[in-house]
Amino acid sequence: MTLTPPIRAEYERDLPPFRDAPVERDVPLASRIWAQDWLRRLVIVLSLAAIWELAARLQANPLLLPTFGQTARAFVTGMQSGVLPERSWASIQVLLKGYALGAVLAFLLTSLAVSTRFGRDLLSTLTAMFNPLPAIALLPLALLWFGLGQNSLIFVLVHSVLWPLALSIFTGFQGVPGTLRMAGRNYGLRGWRLVVHILIPAALPSILSGLRIAWAFAWRTLIAAELVFGASSGRGGLGWYIYQSRNELYTDQVFAGLVMVILIGLLVENVVFATLERATVRKWGQQA
Numbered sequence: 001m002t003l004t005p006p007i008r009a010e011y012e013r014d015l016p017p018f019r020d021a022p023v024e025r026d027v028p029l030a031s032r033i034w035a036q037d038w039l040r041r042l043v044i045v046l047s048l049a050a051i052w053e054l055a056a057r058l059q060a061n062p063l064l065l066p067t068f069g070q071t072a073r074a075f076v077t078g079m080q081s082g083v084l085p086e087r088s089w090a091s092i093q094v095l096l097k098g099y100a101l102g103a104v105l106a107f108l109l110t111s112l113a114v115s116t117r118f119g120r121d122l123l124s125t126l127t128a129m130f131n132p133l134p135a136i137a138l139l140p141l142a143l144l145w146f147g148l149g150q151n152s153l154i155f156v157l158v159h160s161v162l163w164p165l166a167l168s169i170f171t172g173f174q175g176v177p178g179t180l181r182m183a184g185r186n187y188g189l190r191g192w193r194l195v196v197h198i199l200i201p202a203a204l205p206s207i208l209s210g211l212r213i214a215w216a217f218a219w220r221t222l223i224a225a226e227l228v229f230g231a232s233s234g235r236g237g238l239g240w241y242i243y244q245s246r247n248e249l250y251t252d253q254v255f256a257g258l259v260m261v262i263l264i265g266l267l268v269e270n271v272v273f274a275t276l277e278r279a280t281v282r283k284w285g286q287q288a
Contacts, residue, residue, distance in 0.1 A: 056197045075259055078260075110169040139152070215273075
């Protein structure tokens with residue numbers, strides 16, 4: 001016996017008249033303003049400046065801790081006289097040379113490491129040996145080998161850039177999916193061509209991260225090395241400016257030099273690398 005379910009009759013339901021849905025209240029103006037990243041950061045900086053000013057006034061010894069106002073005046077004076085820009089440019093010129101040379105060597109070493117087994121052994125051995133070694137510890141040898149001048153600075157900068165950048169690049173290469181490697185080989189890409197056309201674009205987030213880390217290491221190493229060069233030969237960039245100001249007991253100029261070091265670091269981090277990141281990995285959807 002086959003059971004046939006009853007057919008449900010059609011019907012229409014009268015709907016209540018539409019009424020405007022309640023509109024959420026607008027976000028208060030203060031909340032919208034506080035949501036801006038730049039404003040919150042500005043508040044943090046101003047708070048630190050206020051704490052600095054208060055601590056300096058309580059300490060009441062400008063030789064040990066100048067006030068924020070005194071440091072600001074020394075900074076403006078140094079910029080107007082051209083001393084700070086001149087010293088900064090001298091440091092940046094040396095930094096760019098050492099950074100570029102270290103980056104090229106890091107790319108060559110990691111390219112060899114992903115291409116051959118000997119290259120992998122070479123990279124792992126060298127990084128295990130030299131990456132823990134502080135770059136500034138090599139400065140006495142650099143002075144002995146290259147003498148007083150830019151070559152010694154470039155030598156220690158290459159050391160500070162090469163090993164962390166090589167590790168970051170190699171880690172990025174190792175993380176490239178095997179399907180991409182196989183696709184590249186199917187197109188006949190081998191060796192350097194595989195690295196350039198497949199591995200570098202796929203590992204770009206790790207490469208940019210390594211470039212940032214290497215930049216921070218190089219900038220710190222350069223300022224520390226210039227302090228020694230300043231003490232030895234009276235020449236150098238921002239490091240020598242800070243050292244010379246300390247010898248002459250111009251503590252406000254010491255702080256002005258430190259502020260310049262910080263500003264250059266922030267400029268490179270938030271303008272150069274941020275722009276490069278937006279133009280590459282974020283634009284291509286490799287990073288949220």
